[in-house]
């Protein structure tokens with residue numbers, strides 16, 4: 001029997017815990033950190049920490065299995081999908097995906113992969129895939145890009161140049177830097193592959209609509225060091241013989257993500273986050289709070305006449321909210337005063353400038369309320 005994770009409603013319930021709006025690595029639930037702290041030196045009466053035992057021990061296997069079980073329950077993952085807990089971040093998946101699904105063993109077959117570009121991350125994914133295309137290992141087609149509008153919207157599907165018989169269609173449902181979110185999975189003929197690094201677990205999704213979902217853990221899932229991949233069975237096993245063993249999904253499935261030593265502590269902590277999510281009422285409950293938090297923050301921005309969010313309202317992210325101040329010379333003062341008020345890591349990404357509030361699952365409604373009150377106050381003083 002494991003002790004349940006006691007939910008702590010507020011991040012301020014623990015002395016000196018600040019409101020953390022970091023984009024990633026990002027806030028973790030305080031209750032999870034307290035549990036990890038309590039178990040640090042003596043995990044489940046074993047006299048050692050979970051970090052100090054073999055990943056092949058029956059104790060660790062139980063941790064790994066429980067994490068997968070909770071993820072399957074939370075996301076209602078159908079039985080014909082494999083769940084992998086890998087390393088190398090989402091970035092290594094940018095390579096693994098074309099290596100598994102595009103580059104063919106058979107030199108007479110040239111496959112094509114479709115990519116939609118709606119921000120920095122989908123841009124990096126296609127760039128990586130093109131490296132293989134340049135070697136003649138398949139073709140990469142950008143179906144559309146919103147670069148011309150500064151990645152503030154999503155090109156309408158009627159304008160996409162889709163490939164007949166594409167091996168897969170890759171997109172990023174939530175662009176962490178630009179704050180652009182595609183809420184409905186596109187309906188295309190090819191298997192959908194989605195980089196959900198900054199939106200997985202923020203709301204329920206229908207996994208059966210996807211060929212593959214992957215996400216770096218360090219935003220909404222757990223600490224850095226882990227990437228979760230959910231792959232439909234029939235897609236596994238296409239990698240060429242020259243595919244590095246660690247990147248071939250067939251090998252990772254066969255060895256249950258333990259082809260080499262996995263990131264055991266990140267995996268364990270992710271397991272605690274998943275347990276916490278189950279205790280919070282699952283993804284429906286999280287989605288309700290997440291939508292409330294986002295609505296509050298966007299309303300504060302829109303009502304202010306002082307802050308501005310440039311994203312087409314129908315695509316505004318519920319996880320990452322970039323905004324600018326009417327006068328950018330006030331940026332440094334805003335950040336300094338925010339920090340003083342216990343509102344941390346609001347500086348926007350260098351590509352976009354301004355501010356960004358990342359409001360993942362572990363960021364409470366109270367934290368967003370405190371941020372909105374601070375923003376209103378700051379605007380009044382500086383307008």
Ligand SMILES: Cc1ncc(COP(=O)(O)O)c(C=O)c1O
Pocket residue numbers: 024088089090091092121172174175176177195196197198216217
């Ligand atoms: C949407 C998205 N994809 C990919 C990445 C890259 O993830 P990693 O640093 O884990 O490789 C990030 C990181 O911020 C991201 O937000």
